[in-house]
Amino acid sequence: MTETPFWGPDFEQLAQEDPEISGILLSELDRLRDGLQLIASENFTSPAVLAALGSTLSNKYAEGYPGKRYYGGCVEVDKAEVIGIERAKALFGAEHANLQPHSGASANIAAYGAFVKPGETVLAMSLPHGGHLTHGSRVNFSGKWFNVVSYGVREDTELIDYDEVRQLALEHKPRMIICGATAYPRLIDFAAFRAIADEVGAILMVDAAHFIGLVAGKAIPSPVPFADVVTFTTHKVLRGPRGGMILCREEHAKAIDKAVFPMMQGGPLMHGVAAKAVALKEAASASYQEYARTVIANAQELCAGLAAEGMRPVSGGTDTHLGLIDLQELGVTGTQAEERCDRVGITLNKNAIPFDPQPPMVASGIRVGTPSVTTQGMAPGDMKAIASLIGRALKDESGTEADEIRTEVTELVTRFPAYPR
Numbered sequence: 001m002t003e004t005p006f007w008g009p010d011f012e013q014l015a016q017e018d019p020e021i022s023g024i025l026l027s028e029l030d031r032l033r034d035g036l037q038l039i040a041s042e043n044f045t046s047p048a049v050l051a052a053l054g055s056t057l058s059n060k061y062a063e064g065y066p067g068k069r070y071y072g073g074c075v076e077v078d079k080a081e082v083i084g085i086e087r088a089k090a091l092f093g094a095e096h097a098n099l100q101p102h103s104g105a106s107a108n109i110a111a112y113g114a115f116v117k118p119g120e121t122v123l124a125m126s127l128p129h130g131g132h133l134t135h136g137s138r139v140n141f142s143g144k145w146f147n148v149v150s151y152g153v154r155e156d157t158e159l160i161d162y163d164e165v166r167q168l169a170l171e172h173k174p175r176m177i178i179c180g181a182t183a184y185p186r187l188i189d190f191a192a193f194r195a196i197a198d199e200v201g202a203i204l205m206v207d208a209a210h211f212i213g214l215v216a217g218k219a220i221p222s223p224v225p226f227a228d229v230v231t232f233t234t235h236k237v238l239r240g241p242r243g244g245m246i247l248c249r250e251e252h253a254k255a256i257d258k259a260v261f262p263m264m265q266g267g268p269l270m271h272g273v274a275a276k277a278v279a280l281k282e283a284a285s286a287s288y289q290e291y292a293r294t295v296i297a298n299a300q301e302l303c304a305g306l307a308a309e310g311m312r313p314v315s316g317g318t319d320t321h322l323g324l325i326d327l328q329e330l331g332v333t334g335t336q337a338e339e340r341c342d343r344v345g346i347t348l349n350k351n352a353i354p355f356d357p358q359p360p361m362v363a364s365g366i367r368v369g370t371p372s373v374t375t376q377g378m379a380p381g382d383m384k385a386i387a388s389l390i391g392r393a394l395k396d397e398s399g400t401e402a403d404e405i406r407t408e409v410t411e412l413v414t415r416f417p418a419y420p421r
């Protein structure tokens with residue numbers, strides 16, 4: 001057997017040198033394998049992505065951009081970043097790409113930094129209706145440094161109220177309008193947002209963190225033709241390493257690059273940049289497109305299954321990878337649901353629903369997503385079983401059925417191993 005001349009992750013050495021941490025790594029792998037992972041913002045990265053992440057590229061200082069670095073020795077990392085940029089531009093049909101943001105929140109700080117000055121007005125989706133922390137929360141930089149005005153969903157349809165968006169835009173004349181959310185199950189009308197942004201002369205930023213993987217897989221429409229700037233995470237449906245990315249029009253390329261470095265970050269994580277390049281190549285494949293379509297079909301079946309168990313999908317269902325589920329008719333809060341699922345090995349999160357009567361730490365709903373179970377190989381026909389397990393766990397107030405449900409969860413996931421042994 002020829003040996004790969006690669007110096008990379010050596011688990012044996014870690015186990016010898018640091019049994020405490022190596023033990024945690026193994027237990028976490030067991031947790032992933034033995035439970036059902038329904039967190040809408042998580043996924044299982046491929047071994048190839050993990051190999052790039054565990055490489056010596058982590059050692060390299062590469063402040064700057066390919067060909068214009070502040071450090072020597074960047075010849076190899078330059079190649080990785082150029083390949084990643086070209087793959088991102090090709091996959092999304094974008095004029096410019098920046099792969100350096102350390103996370104989705106960092107990508108958003110850069111977009112604000114490129115287009116808005118402190119104190120100026122930004123129009124974004126309200127958090128209780130599905131927006132993200134970085135869309136104006138008072139405890140976040142966005143709410144502290146900018147004047148953020150919020151739009152929400154209509155109470156009757158639970159869909160974005162585009163009339164309200166337009167009215168607020170005309171009234172407040174924002175410098176920038178943000179669309180994209182963290183708990184909105186439906187497609188967003190990017191053309192409508194573009195028209196409103198044009199009417200008031202605002203920059204249109206699409207925060208595609210959650211759904212960019214579905215765009216990459218050509219399963220839903222792309223925001224790229226409509227937006228000035230598109231920010232996103234690389235670790236959600238897209239299934240890459242934990243990190244952020246920005247796409248923009250050529251006219252904004254300089255402003256975005258300067259906002260990422262040196263305004264907001266120092267040295268980029270070049271192992272992460274290389275891993276993003278690997279993930280982009282995977283996402284350009286026909287099998288990934290099939291994956292993206294199945295993620296949506298699974299989410300739709302899961303919503304239907306949960307509805308049959310007496311839970312109400314907000315807005316009536318989903319067009320994407322996630323369902324937002326109102327539990328009020330079951331008389332169970334989001335917190336209780338999270339705990340009851342947790343004790344049977346089903347991982348999901350409590351979530352506020354629009355016009356939620358409960359405080360956010362209690363919440364009336366849960367958010368469920370299908371990126372991980374679809375990576376495991378589950379199909380729409382398997383979603384009914386998941387819905388039934390969730391339904392039984394939620395109705396089992398005393399926990400007497402917990403052991404039995406947990407056994408069934410284990411049986412189900414054993415048929416679809418994440419990271420097969």
Ligand SMILES: *Cc1c(COP(=O)(O)O)cnc(C)c1O
Nearest residue numbers: 103104105132181182209210233
């Ligand atoms: C997840 C998410 C982010 C933040 O990503 P992090 O990598 O956690 O910083 C930003 N915006 C939206 C809409 C998200 O869903």
